[in-house]
Amino acid sequence: MNADFITVSSPEIAVKFLKDQDIVFSSRPDVLSADITSRGYLTTALSPLGGQWKKMRRVLASDVLSTARHRWLQGKRTEEADHLVRGRERGACSHVDALFKILAYLFSFCVSDFLPFLRGHLDLDGHEKIVRTATATMAKYQDPEIDKRIRQWIESTKTEQEDLLDVLIGLKENDGTPLLSPDEIKAQIVELMLATVDNPSNAVEWAIAEMINEPATLERATEVLDRVVGKERLVQESDLSQLNFVKSCMRESFRLHPIAPFNVPHVSTVNATVAGYLIPKGSRVLLSRPGLGRNPRVWDEPRTPVQTRAPQGGRLQCGAHRPYLKMLSFRTGRRGCAGANLGSTMTAMLMARLLQAFSWELPSTVAKIELKESAGDLFLAEPLYVKAQPRLAEALYHQL
Numbered sequence: 001m002n003a004d005f006i007t008v009s010s011p012e013i014a015v016k017f018l019k020d021q022d023i024v025f026s027s028r029p030d031v032l033s034a035d036i037t038s039r040g041y042l043t044t045a046l047s048p049l050g051g052q053w054k055k056m057r058r059v060l061a062s063d064v065l066s067t068a069r070h071r072w073l074q075g076k077r078t079e080e081a082d083h084l085v086r087g088r089e090r091g092a093c094s095h096v097d098a099l100f101k102i103l104a105y106l107f108s109f110c111v112s113d114f115l116p117f118l119r120g121h122l123d124l125d126g127h128e129k130i131v132r133t134a135t136a137t138m139a140k141y142q143d144p145e146i147d148k149r150i151r152q153w154i155e156s157t158k159t160e161q162e163d164l165l166d167v168l169i170g171l172k173e174n175d176g177t178p179l180l181s182p183d184e185i186k187a188q189i190v191e192l193m194l195a196t197v198d199n200p201s202n203a204v205e206w207a208i209a210e211m212i213n214e215p216a217t218l219e220r221a222t223e224v225l226d227r228v229v230g231k232e233r234l235v236q237e238s239d240l241s242q243l244n245f246v247k248s249c250m251r252e253s254f255r256l257h258p259i260a261p262f263n264v265p266h267v268s269t270v271n272a273t274v275a276g277y278l279i280p281k282g283s284r285v286l287l288s289r290p291g292l293g294r295n296p297r298v299w300d301e302p303r304t305p306v307q308t309r310a311p312q313g314g315r316l317q318c319g320a321h322r323p324y325l326k327m328l329s330f331r332t333g334r335r336g337c338a339g340a341n342l343g344s345t346m347t348a349m350l351m352a353r354l355l356q357a358f359s360w361e362l363p364s365t366v367a368k369i370e371l372k373e374s375a376g377d378l379f380l381a382e383p384l385y386v387k388a389q390p391r392l393a394e395a396l397y398h399q400l
């Protein structure tokens, strides 16, 4: 199989792909890792353009990630934010490891993607086995719970919706039959976990590491939290509208430290001409996220977070109405992030809680954190190892 790959780091060209000709470049590639993970393209983010993508994207937009659903789930998000401050036992390691394994292999180079007749027959680079094992591990933990819940609804031993799984099971066609099959529910839940698990923690880990190296910024963020929230209660989602400085630190972390070097691939559905070049149907367009977010043509001091430069903080412009795309953190075009609201709320709360509830210091043996990316991805090369001391009244941590 032949495929043209087009990598884009020019903000002017990026806007042509993701805005001007968005409709042409809105499909996804058929690759082994995505095929296995989505159980044959039953999901949203991994599915090529078509009926299944439309159906699942509609389900996410109206029933899973809508504003009303976001409000409905606020209590559950607060529970999780409280767990963060109280400390909590980790879930089963192999479950979480499997999730990260899938993320590491999704859309990575795999021989069987270029010689598709190998699929299911000869796994030359071992890729297929790794992805199949990881998805089987996820299924081992999740599927029995999902099957049990479906049975409870069929047998009417459950009648009240309490979480997103109940919502997905409860969706109906016009004739009253279930809208989603058990496989669609199982695959979509894995995809939602993949979409959510690493972006917030990566952005916050980098932001806190950078702030510890710049104590004035760390001080300013905690001062803002103390002024807006005080020290008698924990920061809540309702405070976020007044925490622009904390949110600007978060946005800068997304700009400077995207989770992956490239955006999820976009595929062209017809021949097209972009910036004078013929792009054949089926080409894969890979937008370089650091190429945009750290591009010196559109960012002053591209490698320095804005909050360590501009004393007033404030909103960053993401170029939505400009003839270029300055960064890509969430949404641009029809394939843009379906969970932007949830993702930014989770990330801002994670950051605000960690900054408010703990003071952060380097261990005495370390002079400065080495802000280096790992060789194989854009995570910090070494996990952040610092001292976190409670900075609020002790009772607040115990009452959770």
Ligand code: HEM
Pocket (backbone or CB within 6 Å): 044, 045, 046, 057, 060, 065, 192, 195, 196, 199, 200, 254, 263, 264, 265, 328, 329, 330, 331, 332, 334, 335, 336, 337, 338, 339, 340, 342, 343, 344, 347
């Ligand atoms: C901080 C967190 C997040 C960041 C930075 C982020 C970023 C992104 C990006 C860059 C894309 C690809 C856009 C493209 O293809 O051009 C994307 C797609 C997507 N995201 Fe997010 N995301 C986040 C959180 C979430 C959450 C919490 C959910 C849902 C629970 C979610 C659901 C999705 C879905 C379903 C797509 C695929 C949309 C489609 O192909 O139609 N994301 N996200």
